[in-house]
Amino acid sequence: MLSRALLLLTLLMTALFSPVSWGETVDWPHFKVRFLMPDGRIVDSGNHNISHTEGQGFGMLFALQANDKPAFDAIWNWTRDNLRNPQNGLFYWKFNPVASDPVADKNNATDGDTLIAWALMQAADKWREPGYQQASDAIQAALIKSMVINYAGYTVMLPGEKGFRQQNGIVLNPSYFVLPAWQDFARHTHLAVWEKLIADSQRLLAKMQFGTPHLPSDWVYLSEEGNLSPAKAWPARSSYDAIRVPLYLWWADPANSNLIVWHHWWSQSAREKTPAWVDVSNNQHSPYMISGGLLAVRDLVMEDASLAGDTAIVEGDDYYSASLKLLVAIARNAHH
Numbered sequence: 001m002l003s004r005a006l007l008l009l010t011l012l013m014t015a016l017f018s019p020v021s022w023g024e025t026v027d028w029p030h031f032k033v034r035f036l037m038p039d040g041r042i043v044d045s046g047n048h049n050i051s052h053t054e055g056q057g058f059g060m061l062f063a064l065q066a067n068d069k070p071a072f073d074a075i076w077n078w079t080r081d082n083l084r085n086p087q088n089g090l091f092y093w094k095f096n097p098v099a100s101d102p103v104a105d106k107n108n109a110t111d112g113d114t115l116i117a118w119a120l121m122q123a124a125d126k127w128r129e130p131g132y133q134q135a136s137d138a139i140q141a142a143l144i145k146s147m148v149i150n151y152a153g154y155t156v157m158l159p160g161e162k163g164f165r166q167q168n169g170i171v172l173n174p175s176y177f178v179l180p181a182w183q184d185f186a187r188h189t190h191l192a193v194w195e196k197l198i199a200d201s202q203r204l205l206a207k208m209q210f211g212t213p214h215l216p217s218d219w220v221y222l223s224e225e226g227n228l229s230p231a232k233a234w235p236a237r238s239s240y241d242a243i244r245v246p247l248y249l250w251w252a253d254p255a256n257s258n259l260i261v262w263h264h265w266w267s268q269s270a271r272e273k274t275p276a277w278v279d280v281s282n283n284q285h286s287p288y289m290i291s292g293g294l295l296a297v298r299d300l301v302m303e304d305a306s307l308a309g310d311t312a313i314v315e316g317d318d319y320y321s322a323s324l325k326l327l328v329a330i331a332r333n334a335h336h
Contacts, residue, residue: 027322028062028063031323032062032063032068035055040074043055056083056091056112057113057119060075060115061326061330062330064126076116076119083095088161089141089146093108109176110157114182118184121184122184146161147161154222155193155200157176157177166221169223172204174205177245178248179252182201205258210229210281213280217237235279237279238277246297251334263301292322293328296325300328311329
């Protein structure tokens with residue numbers, strides 16, 4: 001406990017007194033060339049070139065940061081025209097261009113919905129177009145209506161409309177806790193539900209310290225009694241989903257106490273010898289090391305100023321690795 005208290009104090013001192021000199025260019029040109037189709041669809045090169053709302057939201061954020069309004073509009077228009085669910089005002093999460101029905105799965109993914117609404121809200125402010133804000137407000141309202149629930153003493157956002165409510169519990173994805181977006185929603189709307197969601201999500205993250213690594217798994221089960229455990233339908237790994245947890249925590253507040261477990265985990269290995277994932281149930285590590293965008297998240301959270309510019313997209317980066325790099329660059333710029 002003493003070591004954690006000292007680490008928290010170090011985090012706070014770093015955030016308050018260290019000169020944060022980041023301020024880097026977001027590598028939108030390379031992302032745009034490699035992953036944006038002319039019609040506005042972002043392709044997931046690591047997943048058979050499908051598209052999903054996560055990628056569309058990321059793309060909108062990246063185009064916005066680069067002040068590329070034509071690209072932003074193309075991505076948003078394609079998303080609205082092809083993925084919007086008229087039944088609930090949210091978005092079908094997945095588009096498979098080679099399927100007879102590209103949106104056969106009518107479920108949504110609340111991280112994608114959130115990212116889209118967040119990008120639209122920022123675009124309304126940047127480009128002074130009220131239509132963006134109206135669209136964002138509608139998505140935010142739909143999220144509150146359909147996806148935010150009170151369960152086991154917590155206000156939580158379900159990962160999607162279907163498949164996450166179980167007989168004696170619910171399944172959460174902590175990487176869908178897009179805290180900086182929720183902060184902006186709260187500032188804009190002044191709705192208490194966003195503040196409650198932020199507070200309770202951080203309460204939950206503080207308890208999602210599983211196994212020897214003390215890290216959250218990608219998918220987490222919350223019982224009706226309020227107990228937390230890795231969700232049984234997925235590997236008990238802190239992996240490619242969970243890497244976004246420290247990213248969003250840092251983005252929301254670089255001195256957030258929930259970052260302490262990540263500092264502990266990453267400080268156990270040399271930078272180039274950090275496992276890409278760990279099984280929180282048995283402490284088994286991946287046989288390969290962290291790289292690309294995952295490494296960029298590590299560098300962000302560990303606040304290594306010498307690596308501040310290491311977010312350029314390189315040939316080996318697939319869609320997800322490239323996306324993480326650009327998100328890291330935007331997060332750094334947000335605290336510049």
